[in-house]
Amino acid sequence: MKKLNCILFFFFALLLISCNENVVSKKDDDIAKLSLLSTLNTDMGKIRPGDWLESHPEKGQSFEDYQKTKIIRPTPEKNKIYIQPIGNFSAAEYKIVELTSAYLQDFFGLKTVIMKGIHDSVVPAQSRRYDSSHEQLHAAYLLDSILYKNIAPDATVTIALTNCDIYPQESWNYVFGLAYPSKRISVSSMFRYIDEPLDSINYSPCLDKMIKTTAHEVAHMFSLKHCIHANCVMNGSNGLHESLRRPNHVCSECTKKLYWNLDFNIEERNQKMLDFFMTQKNNDEVKYYKKEKEIFLSATQQ
Numbered sequence: 001m002k003k004l005n006c007i008l009f010f011f012f013a014l015l016l017i018s019c020n021e022n023v024v025s026k027k028d029d030d031i032a033k034l035s036l037l038s039t040l041n042t043d044m045g046k047i048r049p050g051d052w053l054e055s056h057p058e059k060g061q062s063f064e065d066y067q068k069t070k071i072i073r074p075t076p077e078k079n080k081i082y083i084q085p086i087g088n089f090s091a092a093e094y095k096i097v098e099l100t101s102a103y104l105q106d107f108f109g110l111k112t113v114i115m116k117g118i119h120d121s122v123v124p125a126q127s128r129r130y131d132s133s134h135e136q137l138h139a140a141y142l143l144d145s146i147l148y149k150n151i152a153p154d155a156t157v158t159i160a161l162t163n164c165d166i167y168p169q170e171s172w173n174y175v176f177g178l179a180y181p182s183k184r185i186s187v188s189s190m191f192r193y194i195d196e197p198l199d200s201i202n203y204s205p206c207l208d209k210m211i212k213t214t215a216h217e218v219a220h221m222f223s224l225k226h227c228i229h230a231n232c233v234m235n236g237s238n239g240l241h242e243s244l245r246r247p248n249h250v251c252s253e254c255t256k257k258l259y260w261n262l263d264f265n266i267e268e269r270n271q272k273m274l275d276f277f278m279t280q281k282n283n284d285e286v287k288y289y290k291k292e293k294e295i296f297l298s299a300t301q302q
């Protein structure tokens with residue numbers, strides 16, 4: 001009997017080792033495939049006057065740097081991205097919230113949940129100010145006093161989406177978004193992306209900028225720093241003029257970081273990104289993800 005136990009133990013141990021090897025080699029294979037995406041990277045070009053890097057020289061963060069960092073990861077218990085709408089949204093603005101949620105779900109490969117909306121009237125007078133023509137909300141109040149006190153038990157990160165203009169501190173004019181990575185909370189505003197009242201036809205440019213900002217802020221919460229490797233949604237940006245030059249996708253180095261952390265199916269993610277941008281008629285991103293698809297296909301056939 002003892003001998004049989006021994007044999008069974010040996011058999012199961014062997015099975016566990018071989019399963020683990022399969023998982024490791026699948027991950028290595030995927031990282032190798034993602035490395036091939038470096039051929040799609042485009043150069044950031046020279047720093048222009050007023051650019052982020054002119055006033056904030058940054059060292060960047062390689063994939064190897066990221067692997068050595070103590071990063072924020074989802075766990076089986078905390079694996080959802082929660083979205084907290086804050087403001088008084090029109091139907092078209094709320095559509096932006098829903099489409100941004102759908103995009104983040106596909107971009108990060110994690111389920112998103114939209115929480116019950118909160119009216120901006122909850123923000124007290126001392127956390128508001130007037131910027132010539134309109135009122136602004138203090139981003140720190142939204143983060144610390146609303147979001148941080150309202151985190152769902154299964155949230156890995158939480159992001160507020162607002163149609164109000166936000167400022168991070170008195171000395172700043174405004175900000176598109178702000179993240180507190182250690183608290184796993186962030187906020188993104190669509191205010192500066194709306195030139196005229198949104199309707200079911202003209203919402204696309206606003207959506208495009210909104211998904212760019214929110215993907216950037218959520219990636220910060222998963223410990224990605226600003227990227228200086230190539231044109232990438234993780235490049236720092238000093239304003240709309242600069243963020244418009246950036247793509248929606250992450251460069252090859254940042255794609256590896258996201259995959260290494262979040263462990264999504266890279267082919268499935270590619271198809272979902274392709275579907276999203278085809279529906280939104282964003283030809284540049286469709287072109288990018290089609291090329292990515294070709295690279296994955298040819299790597300699988302080899």
Ligand SMILES: [Zn+2]
Binds near residue numbers: 216220226235236
């Ligand atoms: Zn940033």
Ligand SMILES: [Zn+2]
Binds near residue numbers: 227251255
């Ligand atoms: Zn990058």
